[in-house]
Amino acid sequence: MPITKSQLHKVMHERKSVRKYDASFKIPQEQLEELLIEATSAPSSSNLQPWRFLVIQDDAVKKELRAIANNQEQVETASAIIAVLGDTEMYKNAEAVYTKNFELGYINETTKDFMINNSIKLYSQLPQEALTNIVTFDAGLISMQIMLLAKEMGYDTVPMGGFSKEAFAKHFDLANHIVPVILIAIGKAAAPAYNSSRIELNNIAKFI
Secondary structure (H helix, E strand, O other): OOOOOOHHHHHHHHOOEOOOEOOOOOOOHHHHHHHHHHHOOOOOHHHOOOEEEEEEOOHHHHHHHHHHOOOOHHHHHOOEEEEEEEEOOHHHHHHHHHHHHHHOOOOOHHHHHHHHHHHHHHHHOOOHHHHHHHHHHHHHHHHHHHHHHHHHOOOEEEEEOOOOHHHHHHHOOOOOOEEEEEEEEEEOEOOOOOOOOOOOHHHOOOOO
């Protein structure tokens, strides 16, 4: 069955990385909150939802961040910067996550207890590098949802990995278990994004 040209298909292909923003345009905080709530439907490792967000709207703080983010113009001119962070101690939330799933009737008590105990045992013993890789992967999943939802809401975005994560963590006084992953600029485009080509499928996929 062929892929239908659905609203999702339309949004996927209309989303482009925009780097020129209308600095006078401000997205209401209520809409940013709604965006993040909807984005948290993304999957995550063991459903531990390790993503954390620092949403920077203040112009003075954005100016400070620009120095940390390789002087990228959009950091200062976008309506907001959504810093997607990862919590490498996400397993400490296992009890709250699975207890809520049990209370909502999604799982039985035996499954709840197993998942809590298994998650804590497994993740608490992993080295920091492995935990960082896990939360980085999960942050990528929710970041894509943020950008697609933003486009559906009529806003533009650009993901940015070009920033000093060490300087970011120090500047915003992040706890040691909170890992900066990506910055997403969001706002109203002041100029259209460049289009871009894609590598042909036969060069990137093999069917066996």
